Amino acid sequence: MTTAPAGATGPGPDAHAAVTAIAREAKKASRVLATATRATKDAALHAMAEALVDASDRIVAGNAEDLERGRRGGMKESLLDRLALDPLRVAAIADALRELAALPDPVGEVVRGSTLPNGLRLRQVRVPMGVVGMIYEARPNVTVDAAGLALKSGNAVILRGGSAAASSNEVIVEVLGDALAAQGLPRTLVQSIDAFGRAGAVELMRARGLVDVLVPRGGADLIQTVVRESVVPVIETGVGNCHVFVDATADVAKAVPIVLNSKTQRTGVCNAAETLLVHRDVAATFLPAVLAALGEKDVTIHGDEATAAALPAGLRFEPATERDWETEYLSLDLAVKVVDSLDEALEHISRYSSGHTEVICTQDVTSVRRFTTELDSAALIVNASSRFTDGGQFGLGAEIGISTQKLHARGPMGLAELTTTTWIVEGDGQIRQ
Amino acid sequence: MTTAPAGATGPGPDAHAAVTAIAREAKKASRVLATATRATKDAALHAMAEALVDASDRIVAGNAEDLERGRRGGMKESLLDRLALDPLRVAAIADALRELAALPDPVGEVVRGSTLPNGLRLRQVRVPMGVVGMIYEARPNVTVDAAGLALKSGNAVILRGGSAAASSNEVIVEVLGDALAAQGLPRTLVQSIDAFGRAGAVELMRARGLVDVLVPRGGADLIQTVVRESVVPVIETGVGNCHVFVDATADVAKAVPIVLNSKTQRTGVCNAAETLLVHRDVAATFLPAVLAALGEKDVTIHGDEATAAALPAGLRFEPATERDWETEYLSLDLAVKVVDSLDEALEHISRYSSGHTEVICTQDVTSVRRFTTELDSAALIVNASSRFTDGGQFGLGAEIGISTQKLHARGPMGLAELTTTTWIVEGDGQIRQ
Numbered sequence: 001m002t003t004a005p006a007g008a009t010g011p012g013p014d015a016h017a018a019v020t021a022i023a024r025e026a027k028k029a030s031r032v033l034a035t036a037t038r039a040t041k042d043a044a045l046h047a048m049a050e051a052l053v054d055a056s057d058r059i060v061a062g063n064a065e066d067l068e069r070g071r072r073g074g075m076k077e078s079l080l081d082r083l084a085l086d087p088l089r090v091a092a093i094a095d096a097l098r099e100l101a102a103l104p105d106p107v108g109e110v111v112r113g114s115t116l117p118n119g120l121r122l123r124q125v126r127v128p129m130g131v132v133g134m135i136y137e138a139r140p141n142v143t144v145d146a147a148g149l150a151l152k153s154g155n156a157v158i159l160r161g162g163s164a165a166a167s168s169n170e171v172i173v174e175v176l177g178d179a180l181a182a183q184g185l186p187r188t189l190v191q192s193i194d195a196f197g198r199a200g201a202v203e204l205m206r207a208r209g210l211v212d213v214l215v216p217r218g219g220a221d222l223i224q225t226v227v228r229e230s231v232v233p234v235i236e237t238g239v240g241n242c243h244v245f246v247d248a249t250a251d252v253a254k255a256v257p258i259v260l261n262s263k264t265q266r267t268g269v270c271n272a273a274e275t276l277l278v279h280r281d282v283a284a285t286f287l288p289a290v291l292a293a294l295g296e297k298d299v300t301i302h303g304d305e306a307t308a309a310a311l312p313a314g315l316r317f318e319p320a321t322e323r324d325w326e327t328e329y330l331s332l333d334l335a336v337k338v339v340d341s342l343d344e345a346l347e348h349i350s351r352y353s354s355g356h357t358e359v360i361c362t363q364d365v366t367s368v369r370r371f372t373t374e375l376d377s378a379a380l381i382v383n384a385s386s387r388f389t390d391g392g393q394f395g396l397g398a399e400i401g402i403s404t405q406k407l408h409a410r411g412p413m414g415l416a417e418l419t420t421t422t423w424i425v426e427g428d429g430q431i432r433q
Numbered sequence: 434m435t436t437a438p439a440g441a442t443g444p445g446p447d448a449h450a451a452v453t454a455i456a457r458e459a460k461k462a463s464r465v466l467a468t469a470t471r472a473t474k475d476a477a478l479h480a481m482a483e484a485l486v487d488a489s490d491r492i493v494a495g496n497a498e499d500l501e502r503g504r505r506g507g508m509k510e511s512l513l514d515r516l517a518l519d520p521l522r523v524a525a526i527a528d529a530l531r532e533l534a535a536l537p538d539p540v541g542e543v544v545r546g547s548t549l550p551n552g553l554r555l556r557q558v559r560v561p562m563g564v565v566g567m568i569y570e571a572r573p574n575v576t577v578d579a580a581g582l583a584l585k586s587g588n589a590v591i592l593r594g595g596s597a598a599a600s601s602n603e604v605i606v607e608v609l610g611d612a613l614a615a616q617g618l619p620r621t622l623v624q625s626i627d628a629f630g631r632a633g634a635v636e637l638m639r640a641r642g643l644v645d646v647l648v649p650r651g652g653a654d655l656i657q658t659v660v661r662e663s664v665v666p667v668i669e670t671g672v673g674n675c676h677v678f679v680d681a682t683a684d685v686a687k688a689v690p691i692v693l694n695s696k697t698q699r700t701g702v703c704n705a706a707e708t709l710l711v712h713r714d715v716a717a718t719f720l721p722a723v724l725a726a727l728g729e730k731d732v733t734i735h736g737d738e739a740t741a742a743a744l745p746a747g748l749r750f751e752p753a754t755e756r757d758w759e760t761e762y763l764s765l766d767l768a769v770k771v772v773d774s775l776d777e778a779l780e781h782i783s784r785y786s787s788g789h790t791e792v793i794c795t796q797d798v799t800s801v802r803r804f805t806t807e808l809d810s811a812a813l814i815v816n817a818s819s820r821f822t823d824g825g826q827f828g829l830g831a832e833i834g835i836s837t838q839k840l841h842a843r844g845p846m847g848l849a850e851l852t853t854t855t856w857i858v859e860g861d862g863q864i865r866q
Contacts, residue, residue: 031783031807034806034807035806035807114828116826116827116828120817120821122827122828124844130809208660212839212840213840227641228664231660233666233667233838233839233840234666254862257864258864260864261864261865265864265865372855372857373467373468374464374467374468376467376560376855378856379855379858380855380856380857380858381857381858381859381860382857382858382859382860383859383861383862384858384859384860384861384862384864385863385865387864387865388553388858388863389856389858393865394549395547395555405666406562406563406666406853407645407666407668407840407841407853408840410853410854410855410856411557411854411855411856420839420840421844422805422809422810422811422812422813422844423811423813423822423827423843423844424805424812424814424815425812425814425815425817425821426814426815426816426817427814427815427816427817427821429684429690429691429816429817430816430817430818431693431817431818432698432818432820432821
């Protein structure tokens with residue numbers, strides 16, 4: 001185990017001491033980075049990118065071990081594909097670091113400020129969080145993304161990746177650490193606690209005061225476990241039971257492609273649509289058109305009776321149950337329901353949504369106004385695909401996840417969301433009366 | 434128990450069902466308020482203020498029960514004073530609601546926005562959180578402040594006050610509810626769970642999904658309990674081990690009043706200074722002056738040897754121990770240490786600070802730059818009193834607390850900090866390629 005983190009004494013009862021030591025090192029390293037200039041950070045990102053490409057063979061070899069273990073363990077082909085690295089994928093991961101270097105530095109941004117009546121000069125300035133913890137699943141590109149986003153935003157990162165990608169991540173973290181050290185930065189800016197297994201993750205969730213924020217990324221089970229167990233502040237990401245509502249006045253020629261794109265452009269992602277609601281007044285023209293188009297994409301429809309009645313021949317159909325309204329399929333399945341009114345649509349969405357993204361297709365200004373003020377989701381989209389809820393699409397640059405909670409960050413989380421602020425007050429002797 | 438909350442079945446095993454029912458009512462009420470105009474909310478605030486003044490006699494009578502119980506239980510005079518209400522204090526509490534009405538509405542503010550290359554019009558808009566939970570201690574004015582801040586920011590509030598103020602709070606919540614109902618708003622916008630005691634507080638901390646944020650306000654024990662036990666996102670407030678560092682180049686004529694004001698203007702508050710660090714190069718002139726001034730205010734000095742050597746006759750003095758550097762006295766006590774350099778001061782503060790407020794007195798630009806970039810606290814103040822870290826003083830209006838965590842809010846939390854944002858995206862048929 002050549003890359004065991006500093007202080008590591010193996011999994012088990014010593015995880016507490018080891019993870020605490022790692023977190024202290026991270027905190028110390030974060031202080032160095034907090035005052036680093038953008039030029040220093042961007043140079044480090046380029047060096048990290050180059051080091052990954054240079055180490056492509058070693059990374060692919062480590063990844064081969066993971067794939068072999070995965071195959072022996074009966075991992076599904078789709079998961080094996082997400083885990084797999086080849087030189088082309090390593091190059092793409094490295095490019096993401098170069099793109100981060102091109103983004104503006106969030107640190108130092110003056111968020112607001114004023115001169116107070118007593119002459120105090122007040123400004124609220126963006127500063128790094130300090131230490132960011134990531135608990136995530138199999139994909140090794142997340143290791144690099146998280147390291148890059150943390151570095152650019154001035155933070156140290158502690159990584160707990162899935163065991164399925166352990167060998168890939170071990171090599172990647174070592175390569176990134178070497179690149180940082182060669183740039184004169186602490187290699188402890190990017191540390192892994194994978195060596196401590198589940199016990200390490202538990203310690204990370206308890207390290208309040210040493211770890212400033214924890215971002216879980218993965219399936220609903222992983223996220224809920226972290227939310228429940230962590231005393232470190234958590235940002236909840238990623239579960240999306242997204243809706244598209246096609247209103248009475250919708251432009252059918254636009255609504256059909258919007259539904260198709262929302263459902264089928266990519267299915268395994270949190271901003272894909274899972275339920276389609278159709279206003280009864282437009283159902284006769286819209287439903288046959290959209291169902292035929294969905295059928296061509298092999299989508300299975302889970303519909304109510306009105307949907308069943310409009311179904312073209314040859315489509316896969318199952319009668320919808322309560323469970324369908326709640327389900328984030330992440331597959332070529334779509335729940336479909338005909339509603340009598342905008343009110344019924346709003347009611348349905350309020351009840352079943354996970355608060356991620358909701359779309360309305362309409363030509364009516366009152367419907368737009370009500371849909372965008374009465375619903376309580378991270379993104380409310382009018383006449384466009386749900387797939388636009390994304391940091392890159394919103395022009396925020398890279399994203400570390402999509403927050404579905406309301407505290408701190410909501411929706412796509414980029415560099416700014418990995419910072420906090422400090423109030424700086426400058427006076428010349430003012431005291432309070 | 435005329436004001437038992439809807440669904441209340443008494444303390445004990447039914448707290449879960451009762452608090453869940455209360456939280457659901459709050460959520461429903463919050464939806465009504467989310468789309469209310471500023472005019473509606475301000476009218477409600479004025480009506481609430483008027484109702485409190487009209488009910489002054491009943492509130493003072495309820496408060497008398499609390500005071501009587503407190504006296505029998507041996508409550509300290511200083512706490513009895515903070516608990517006590519008379520018509521003048523009720524009027525002051527009501528005025529705070531009128532001041533809230535005068536502040537701009539945070540809801541609807543466009544935080545940022547742009548038109549994307551594909552023509553999508555994107556804006557990030559401030560919206561209410563939904564349901565805010567407050568767990569706090571004895572002072573009944575917090576009941577009204579919390580209700581007012583929540584209402585103005587478009588949120589419903591669930592209150593768990595200290596048992597010491599139970600009778601006062603019971604009357605106040607009933608009066609506020611009547612005022613809301615008379616304005617055509619749900620009285621469930623302001624609900625108390627005091628009837629369920631500790632079991633109710635536990636349920637509130639578990640109501641993730643129904644309660645959007647929990648703000649504990651009170652002593653360190655209360656706050657730490659909530660941080661540890663809550664699965665609802667928490668904003669940690671209020672512990673302040675604040676430092677004043679008097680640098681080698683400090684203007685002594687300004688530094689003495691700054692130290693005095695930071696320590697003695699009010700002692701029981703989180704932005705009072707608890708430790709004074711003095712650069713050795715200025716100690717000979719500064720220390721005798723500041724110690725004499727502190728002595729006149731009856732401050733007890735907990736000092737190192739260099740401080741002891743400079744001590745004027747007649748001052749209360751105790752040799753400082755490690756414990757003194759860690760202590761938030763909240764009293765007329767001050768830890769004092771002479772340091773050799775700015776580096777030693779920064780090191781000391783980084784080690785012992787609770788991350789609230791740090792002050793530097795200096796005439797040197799490099800010291801200002803390092804102090805305001807290398808320290809990691811909510812407020813960094815140059816040449817002014819620590820007592821300025823306050824929502825009112827910063828010009829933010831009323832505050833619900835001072836956050837010492839980094840997520841969501843840091844420093845004084847006003848109306849904007851009780852909101853979240855939604856991304857609204859308007860297109861005309863865009864789909865993702």
